Amino acid sequence: MNRQKRTQELFREVNERIHCIVGPEAREAGEHVEYLCECGSLDCMETVKLATYQYEAVRACAGLLVLAPAHQHEATGRVLAHGLAYALLESVPNESADPPQPPSARGADHVYPQ
């Protein structure tokens, strides 16, 4: 896995934690939250303001990244949608990608109360 891909995964992990910290009330209310740009650049400090339900829709689709609009060309992939506040990018599968992680490799804190 290349460095950009690893950084994208790291930033997704951080976004998952942000989403978790926001709390169930804010998630139910669909509040806007500042997530990190997932362009995969190590020095990217951009945030992307999304409603919690928008972020949930992004993470429900494997390979979708949320990026700051100015960074939509920083990552390799196909831009699916972009607006003033965010860009959605479908990352191109890496042919030399690592095999999928077993479920046990992911933390239990990815499970949210319904």
Ligand SMILES: [Zn+2]
């Ligand atoms: Zn970025």
